[in-house]
Amino acid sequence: MYHRVRVASSSLRQSAPSRLSNRHTTGLVSAPRRGFHATGAKPLPLLDTIAPWTLVPLHDALQAVHMGTGLPWYALIPLATVAMRTAVTLPVAIANRVRTRKQVALAPVLAAAGPVLRAKLAASEAARQGRLTTEQVTVLAQKEARRRRVDLFRRHGCQVWKSVVLLPLVQMPVWVGTSLVVRAMCGWAAGGVTAIGVEPGFSVPAEAAFAWYPDLVTADPYGVLPLIIGAVSLANVEWNTNNLLNRSGSASRQSLQSQGGPVQRVVANLSRVGVLFFMTAAFQAPAALCLYWASSASFSFVQNVAFDRFLPLHRVDPRSVTATTGSAVPTPNRIETRVIRA
Template identity: 25%
Template structure:
């Protein structure tokens, strides 16, 4: 019988004293064995950056402790454990399935809503540009009638334009702030679920028998080249994959724009490129279950962005059509990739 089956059976043992004594002995012995192996790995480790990141991750003071013991993290931690127990999936599959479930139920609806709001904002901006022309004519007439100076004319023009903007936003119920709801939900969920998995690996916030059993399950329910989900990826496959996927997401956002990016947009683009590369060594230092969550979430995000580029999907989701929308987005992206490859080839020839 495998360790995972033993742990799952033992975890549901009733609270009789003899059974509790057996439970403590089994979990303690297995935990000591794993701790001994972990100490041997620590002795071999000579990567200072990895040691620094691990020490930060294991810190349980200040903001780390506050987040670790927060209610959202507790709910997510219990949720992933319940998914594992109910489905009977190994832990690597549990992490991936929970990631897909959370993103499908939270980020996908918010991403559709974000595109819906941005589409409406684009329409009222076009309408506002027409109203601005009429306001300029009215202000020009007022300047002649009331002898306004340039400063007074600009004040009244901006004030009237702001009133028109507010009335259009109220009419369409599309305040631009609503488009940021995706970020306000996605980032906290990403942090909380990462901390929830961290709690399972480091037996936090409560060091009890169940937590130790889950830890031992994580140490034997890996996949492929990652047998132990409590240790970092030994071959750096997940970190590199996550970095490349995040770079693909950044480049997709760049290539899907119909116009050339502005100088500010290029700075933002380069920042996210650098951040994607920076996350590779960080991911190489965290436990594999956390790295698996990050990689799965990035893969889902890439697929989500690609699907939401489709005009048919947008119309199905009632996202308004705009003048900047590409009729054939995938062809446009493919042509952009070809141009970039050709430019790199020409540089090599030179």
């Protein structure tokens, strides 16, 4: 049942999720639509504290691009996603890939140093006098190898912590912030991000209706976008997992696939389960938010494929490392490497 009400322009930004007609001042307003939870969004004061200096500028930028280009929202959201990822996250991802390439290239150096360290400890005076057992020699060699790995990666500017921290530190705030902005523009975050109002254009057919979904405010009626999100996200997980196995060599690959590699297998399985939960949430999300998630996931998949094509992580055969003597770990300019296709 519809009710005729008068909606003031000043109260438009505080209105509950609703389907607005083309007339913004007087029109037919349907009953509030279902959000992520049947009881509606709960107030989150922290978001309203953060929004004025983080989320509101992003919302204003989207509005400015929309008004300047005249593009409909169903086209602007994917294009804005690609532009944002290219300008903000892609440079960090490229730098992260370059660091990983250095780590892969230095791996044979560290592998060649392991036997040397164990031999030196086994030939030490403490070992000859029986004060060091074989197990103790192995443990001490591993500790020294880890210390030298940290030092070697630091000297070549490819520390492990940079690869683990920097990319998520940039990518996650961008993804979460944009998701909150798009969700608030759909009216599904009333009481959560009150600084961002409902976007009426999300309900105008000329601006929002495309292909199978009638607008950007309601959930996808056929579930096509959630299925696309799940398929692309799962393709990302499988692509990265297979590349990890292919870069490990034949023996290591068999070990990872069968009995070894517990950490890799656990991470891969957790990622697959996470994709299922993510796809389930997408079935209840507005179409605009699903459109952003699908565009971001597709960008990540294309980025991974492009990295493997133009910045591949080649496996270096440890047998090609020239044997060196002495206590110092050999550096890349003292070894001869032979690139083997994984």
